[in-house]
Amino acid sequence: MKRPGKDTAAGFRKMSRRALIVGGAQAGFMGLLALRMRYMQVEEADKFRLLAEENRINIRLIPPARGEIFDRNGVPIAVNDPSYRITLTREDAGDVDAVLARLQAVVSLDDEELERARAELKRTQPFFPVTVADQVDWTDVTRIAVNTPALPGVTPEVGLTRTYPRGSDFAHVIGYVGPVSDYDLSKMEAPDQLLLIPRFQIGKVGVESKLEDDLRGKAGARRVEVNHIGREMRELDRREGQQGRDLQLTIDADLQNYLQARLDGESAAAVVMDVRNGDLLAIGSAPSFDPNLFVRGISVADYRALTDNKYRPLAAKAVQGIYPPGSTFKMVVALAALDAGLVGPEDTYYCPGHLEVSGRRFHCWKGAGHGHVNLEGSLRESCDVYYYELALELGIEKITAMSNRLGLGERMDIPMSAVAAGLTPTKAWKREARGQEWVIGDTVNSSIGQGYVLASPLQLAVMTARIASGTAVTPRLIKKINGIEQPSGEGPPLGLNENHLRQVRKSMYSVSNNRRGTAYGSRIIAEGFRMAGKTGTSQVRNITAKERAAGVRSNADLPWERRDHALFVDFAPYEDPRIAVAVVIEHGGGGSSAAAPVARDITLQALYGGEPPLDAYPTKDRNRIRELQNRLRDYNPSTGKDSKSRA
Template sequence: MKRTDRDKELSHRTITRRGLILGGAQLAIAGTLVWRLRDMQLMQSEQFHLLAEENRINLRLLPPTRGLIFDRNGVLLAGNEQNYRVVIKRDDAGDIDLVLDRLSQLIHLSEDDLERARRDLLRHRPFVPVTVAERLSWEEISRVATNAPALPGVTPEMGLSRVYPLREDMAHVVGYVGPVSERDLEALDTPDPVLMIPRFQIGKSGVERAMEDRLRGTAGSQRVEVNAVGRVMRELDRAEGKPGSNLHMTIDARLQNYALQRMQGQSGAAVVMDTATGDILALASAPSFDGNLFVRGISSTDYNALLENEYRPLLNKTIQGMYPPGSTFKMVTALAALDAGETDGEERVFCPGHMDVAGNRFHCWRRGGHGRVGLVSALSESCDVYFYEMSQRCGIDRINAMSERLGLGIRYDLPIPSIAGGLNPTRDWKRRNRNAEWLVGDTVNASIGQGFVLSTPLQLAVMTARLATNKAILPRLLRDPMEQAQPQAASLDLRPEWLRMIRRGMHETVNHARGTAYSSRVVAEGQEMAGKTGTSQVFSITRAERDAGIRQQSDLPWNRRNHALFVNYAPVDAPRIAVAVVIEHGGGGSSAAAPIGRDITLAALNDGIPPLAAYPAPQRNRIRAEQIELEERLRDPQLLRISRA
């Protein structure tokens, strides 16, 4: 049908209107785009320029160089070594599994390594570099660098890692570092940003942990330009961090090595102190372990071996081991009685081999007794009954006060974590902790360092230094190599006549034929020592065991035998060092601890292997054989320079 003119006109109007609407919409959209383009190009150009730069430029934290640790003579105890490693960033890597698979074809990566890398990548932010492998060889790191285009997000780096050149010698004192854990971060209110770097290492034990803030330093920063796959093209800017402070310890590394080797095969501790300054020259806990194992990631096998060792190598026995001090405590009881005016030290007490107190019989170590003894002979022969009697006269309160005055029962402020405070028991302590009243028998036991009394080897060394000097010597482990004046200790104000008797008793312990440590005497002129043996009971032999034929300590299993102790200072006339030795389950102090104490003392005085002339003539052949065996194990050849003419 033919359309009319009117229909044609209506159709034309409709098309024109729709065209105008569509054209207007197009014009509006175009105008908006132009306006937005103008806004972005002119008004927001700086902002988008910065965003583009952020996509092209990465800002990275630079771990600071950890401070070094030296001994008193400048020997390196804790240092840093070059460490080639490979890191990966999740936001640049794309397919993580594919990249890790390619990487494992270039360097050895165990399943544990791969799993740890995946876990760390998911745990941290996408832009944080995660260490996949470290301590790589130059050949391995070169292969990774050569294949970088096929490894998006992967970067080979060279950093520093902690190393302990003296290995076992300093593990308990210096400690070791390890990767930051969640527990470490939770313990801090405001963690240093550098701690967020995966596998960043901080101090975990010893001085490394206690002095972490000084050793760590301050992180630096680096701006680098990267390409589309995250590969570093060039470094744009670098702000170096501040390295950690170096520390100088009072320890003598050679003496420390000697003490540990001298205790080889034993579970024990030895402490050597400078009596003038309180400097700790040796703090040896045996057996030890290699701190480098923890830095590199100790295996389950190695760690379980340390945990299951009955000699407890992970425990720092010098500061954490608490032992009944046994007869090394008798000087405390003697001075408490003198201070109380209960004896003049000259009166003689009869020892029949036991004393009956409150219906209980307390035995002397010599079953037949010592006869009539005064203070000096009671110390040198270690008569228990004499000190039982003195304790009944002066009481536990005065014994406790004198014990603290001599440095026992005190937690010393040293840069090592977990220092034990020992135990000076009081009436209130027993009431609070045992819900019982103090008994007379408790005082009797305490008088010879048994019962509730506990001390650490460090505390026993402090006590010995104070007896040798009449000064409140305090131990110290760090020193300033630039210091001019020696630290001065306050006086203990113990009467000289009292100390003369105590020191004479300790001198005769070692140098009198009836002294308990006579076989460990020193005959070299000017190097004689004064000391005191001690034996602390761990378990008593039961009647059933006696009936079964177990009569002496050597018949018991090792872990039920008595602890052996020895304390001494030397030289007698002008004391320079104080020594404390504890041999766990060693049996008797005179047989197990005193010979070790003598050798360590002579090594300290002679700055090396003791000369044979310092030993009694009948012992020299045996000592020489022991020294030959010892020389093969010593780390420092300088220890062998002493003549044995």
């Protein structure tokens, strides 16, 4: 037998080594693969199980019910009512246009909403329902139910929608809700996922906006099984959301209704405040609007009617509007002078009808002058020259310091939109804001609430409440959140001499109860209910020397926009103050003729907790008041006009 040669043997040895190397590599690879499989299947099992579960199970948010809002007595102001909507699922409908045409024949649908629905159907998954019409009535739902065979893919659904049963009464206070917009989302760093739900509503203005986090609530969730393209197969479980917190306002709904009715026909604002704890019992602006229009989607025509109205119904004038306070500011100057020891209650100044300052004549409203007047007479008859003289001695800094002490120039912390701070000027303010130096004429103008001084009706009510109570009371709008009482507006003592406050209060009493007082015609005669007040008239135009020489034109002869603003503030009862009231009527003319009667009527309504008896009014006014009361009983807050019921 022939043995293999050396070359053949060497070849076999080389092949054996290669086989071992390849076999070893294969064995090593298989070992690594086995280890990796073990790692993924055993050690990473929970992770991959979760990933698989997420592909199979989706979490769908359930919108919570919004918190409701009530007045101080539990009267509903903002509630959630059942709302019906019509949805369409494209995959079930087949011919969408044909189904929409048949649907439009069954129920009345807006063309604009139909176009929006068509656009949404095109960009939405075919198995997702799209809302075609929102807030339809029960009649439409029943019609759809009857015609179900002819309307494939159409489904009526029920949800909740915001409703404001008191209509326009609270529009400027609580505002309204509306669908989340791109602009809303752009203002948030990390938006709540709730806000991404189509047509989810949030507060837009007023309390609805300022306390959105309290009112919104927490979302619920439901776990649903879906297939590979996202179609929902079945619901696995559900966790209901947490309803938003309920709010109780300090406002009395009936008083608020009366206030709005009394301001009807004017461009005006009024505030009623409890002088003891700061509770806002009523705060309204006129004209108003129906907030329900915005919830349902206001039409272009309705919105244009609001924005084109020269009386600005969308503006919350009670907190946003700032006006020269006119003679209602004189209490500030009087207290500043008393506090500085510059004047006593019996000290007098002579008023010849004007005062010359630095070559300029500053006029009193009474051309013939008031003669010698003391503190009480100056407020009772609203003598301007008396306050010009005080201002020259005080200087603007002391006047402004007292203004701030009484709440002017301070942005009040209440949850309403665009609350204004007003303006109590100083020399430094004018230098920075206007680039000009303060002049003595600026101080003289400021002494009668003109010039740069600006205040809102809310601030004027706070000023009056602080004078009446002698404390730094602050306004409170929210009484309770979910039944929990909120901090009171009670404040510490102002630190003013009580005798000085008493002198100013007594002078304000004379304004309303002395025959020579500027508000004597609007007095209250019921014992224990008499009020102390102050009229104010603020100019919105300059009166030239030529016009003054020829005779100043009356407000009645001027266009509405050029007439003076009318103001009145008061507190009552005089002996034991409970409420403070401030009224501003834009371009109303005189404070005594336009604002004082309104304030008197609101004051009596607040004191009596309802319609006051006729014998609370002067005899000469009773027939007119009877007619007014009959008309106001039929005021409808939804329309802002008379109707069969005020409720």
